[in-house]
Amino acid sequence: xxxxxxxxxxxxxxxxxxxxxxxxxxxxxxxxxxxxxxxxxxxxxxxxxxxxxxxxxxxxxxxxxxxxxxxxxxxxxxxxxxxxxxxxxxxxxxxxxxxxxxxxxxxxxxxxxxxxxxxxxxxxxxxxxxxxxxx
Ligand SMILES: [Zn+2]
Ligand SMILES: [Zn+2]
Numbered sequence: 001x002x003x004x005x006x007x008x009x010x011x012x013x014x015x016x017x018x019x020x021x022x023x024x025x026x027x028x029x030x031x032x033x034x035x036x037x038x039x040x041x042x043x044x045x046x047x048x049x050x051x052x053x054x055x056x057x058x059x060x061x062x063x064x065x066x067x068x069x070x071x072x073x074x075x076x077x078x079x080x081x082x083x084x085x086x087x088x089x090x091x092x093x094x095x096x097x098x099x100x101x102x103x104x105x106x107x108x109x110x111x112x113x114x115x116x117x118x119x120x121x122x123x124x125x126x127x128x129x130x131x132x133x134x135x
Contacts, residue, residue, distance in 0.1 A: 001127060002062060005120040009111035016112055018075045022061045024127040029060045033079060042079065042091060055083040059090075064109065069099035071110055078103070 002023040007016050023029075037058065040047040049055075059080040066073045072095055079091040093101040108117050 001125040004124055004126050005107065006122040007109060007111070007118050008121045009114060009116055009118055011116040012111060012114045014111050014113045016109075018064050018109065019126070020062050020064060020075075026060060029077070030058050033060050033077065034058045037079075037081070046081075046091070049081065049089075053083065055081045057082055059088075063103045064106075065093050065101040066104045066106075067095035067097060067099050067101050070095060070097045071115065072096065072101075073104075073109060074101065 002019050002021040005018050005020070007018075008014075009016075034050070034057070036042065037046050037050045059078045059082055061078045062075065063078050064073055064075050074093070076093070081089045083089070090103075095101050107120055109120075110117050
């Protein structure tokens, strides 16, 4: 199951939400993502890795990624290669400002409109796998 967290900005009232974790269709999404990696949709370097090295699976959980520089955040699939020997390699996400985004477990997220940091107002479990940002 995935977790949907709903936010309502205490300053400007903007609603937004995140989906994190692993949903019911995880293995289906893993397979599709692995096919995408092998097709080169995540770049040449990753395509090469996926064809040359043994790895057990792709992590297709959903997470929130925050830019340490400008605090912009996105809610996306993890996309990590998990190798047979236990190594893990995650897709590097570059923010529009050029900094490298980092996965966060923090439940406090800035309002996309006015940048006020908010706590979630509601959360529920779901099988809905689609990440989305604004209500
Ligand atoms: Zn706001
Ligand atoms: Zn940034």
